[in-house]
Amino acid sequence: MRRIPFSVQILLGLVLGVALGFVARATDQGWLTSTLDTVGGLFVQLLKLAVPPLVFTAIVVSVVSLRGVTNAARLAGKTLLWFGVTALLAVGVGIGLGLLTDPGRGVTLDTAAATAPERTGSWTDFLTGIVPTNPVGAFVEGNVLQIVFLALVVGAAALLVGEPAEPFVALNRSLLEIVQKALWWVIRLAPLGTLGLIGNAVATYGWDLLAPLATFTTAVYVGCAIVLLVIYPVVLLAAGRLNPLRFYAGAWPAIELAFVSRSSVGTLPVTQRSVERLGVPREYASFAVPFGATTKMDGCAAVYPALAAIFVAQVFGVDLGVTDYLLIAFVSVVGSAATAGLTGAIVMLTLTLSTLGLPLAGAGLLLAIDPILDMIRTATNVAGQALVPTVVAAREGILDRSAYDAAGRRDLTEPVGTVAPAAGTGVLSTSRG
Template sequence: MANPAQKHSLTTRIFFGMIAGIIIGILLRTLFDDSGDFSFGVFGLNVSTYALLVDGIFNIIGQIFIASLQMLVVPLVFISLVCGTCNLSEPSKLGRLGGKSILLYLLTTAIAISLAITFAIIVSPGEGINLQADVDFSANEAPSLAQVIIDMFPTNPINAMAEGNMLQIIVFAVLFGVAMAMAGSAGDRLGKMFEDLNKVVMRLVTILMNLAPYGVFALMAKLSATIGFDTFASLVKYFFLVLFVLAVHGLVTYPVLLKVLSGMNPLMLLRKMRDAALFAFSTSSSSATLPVTLETARNKLGINNSVSSFTIPLGATINMDGTAIMQGVATVFIAQVYAVDLSVGDYLMVILTATLASIGTAGVPGVGLIMLAMVLQQVGLPVEGIALIIGVDRLLDMTRTAVNVTGDCTVATIVAKSEGELDEARYNDPDAGSREEDVDFEDFEKNK
């Protein structure tokens, strides 16, 4: 018998796992420490209870959970994108999908950093702090836009998959899918095999989702036990300002864009994004959350595989709205801390640089800090100012990742609606994706 509450049950379990983890972590931090207090002997070794739980059990469970999600990213993106591309009836459709997706991602990023700068100027989070950074911060040099374009094309697709280079995987999968579509009966036979592989991988996603509350509990317990709350005491204004702008962007900007550009009900999208947002919050990784985001887009929002398989992985790679908000607030904050007056031209340059950098630094390790270093250098601010905000960035990273995955699904919904590839009945069904018959992960029929 179908269970309409299945979706809500998973969301509730993840939420309670998160809250329980936070409470346990705070208790451990309060009652124990990592210096050996409350320790005991095991096989002649002195073992700290704190270390056993935090660095042992919670760390192992949490890392296994994240590794399990990351394990699915490459096969899921490659198989799903090949399936979507080989079923395209019009070759020109691929160009339209890419153009619409990239333009929308750039638009949301420009809006995000504009909001961040505006609110930061009004609130002035760095006024009166007058800190001087004594520690150095160095970021890897970001590649040029030309080099990024060149690097999108893999010389060795297997190596790209091994390294998790998402842009190269996307390009190879698209080319492979197009070749399959042009290969006649051979491509049809191979396409059926990929469809079967896609169903198997999505079934594995379902299994991992049911284990998510335990992984989330372990991650939050370790984070709460190790984070130094005194670290961000002096940065509380900056911290809560970034959180506020993230909330405005996620709960106002995306719904308005969705309503204006597609006419769909934004409250339904926000409701169905709960599971993916909780995953993103606990893992702080758009890539690790990708399997859940794809499952949400297909089975809860009704986005056809031909659109979701391209737009969602692309968004996980280049959509940097949350990071752009951090950059905008951090730039104003650091300028105020160092008593540097920025002109209107400087702020416009920050918006332009950060928006273009959202694509230009895609796939680079430490992308958020690299992008911020680029922005600071562009307007003549000291890069070592990044050291002032690193202490609280871990907590903010969790929230901006949740905002990013919400943006990915918003853009995918808008693109799907414009292409006639959105199952509106499924989108408007509050129980879609939670019923037993929806868990087969069948591809949706294209709208006529």
């Protein structure tokens, strides 16, 4: 199997999973569906199991290693800026497609039977989602944003303490190496996990549920495709002077895994490895990628809520004005951070609907096909999470261009070849104004 490129292995798992899913659905083989569900679920659980210690130790080590770097704050600011810029472009695509396609016109659904989802979003989730009630709870629940917050606080404290904190920092470096080694054992199982995840999705949902919502489903896929194939390449060319084909060759394993796993957080380790292979310094990538996995969601927090809000408004006969569309854009850019500690695009959608004053029950109309929509949404999320660090690194002059050009020619499971530079090397410093 090592002779077969890793991305090809995942593609083979995808094809075989679709085939087995259709067999299970056509022949009503419950045992096969259950097996596929178990295989896919265990793979995602293993990925998520490694995420909390990976994020915490990586950020703690990165904060301490930035002791001699003077532009860390600027890198963080520019990362957040480009998160916002690309989110604004993505929500513009969603609103534009919604106005062109009218996804809710002519749709006959039983709105009286629709109920609001159990979990809904609110603006107070921003503060309560960042600060944990206790540090253990953040790790038990796998709340990545809270873990990032804790890691930043602990890393900053260790940085200020200095020499007495070196044993603690050394422990985190050792734990990071151990977690990364164990993690790649899990990543090698990605083709098998892909088979189970996509197979269960096809066996459980099929495609017959899409008929009443065909226009909306098509609009979501087309909108995400425009972001992936038009918006992102333009950003790469205009802002970073980077070849888009090289970017997608390097980021493809993460995008592919995101499509089938439907989890930005579960894909986080692969996304970070892909970003490093694209030439982004590990110190910076260990900040930008975990932040992106919780706050950078162009599929779930931009394209989808915009289209879904227009759909719900049309189904319930509510006319939206210019102010409403501006509110959709505002929620997409800012709201993703407010719901970062929660799971799923439904929470983001309910936040958008409540801000516009639309019925929250409208979100319930879309729950039946949400897993199918979530595949392309998550792939778009992860592509954006890899895009921004790459563009920022290119603009700041810290991107390894030779690594970027060679990223697509190497297997993801091969060693990166370099470790994070020691503190004080100034690898992230730049003379750009």
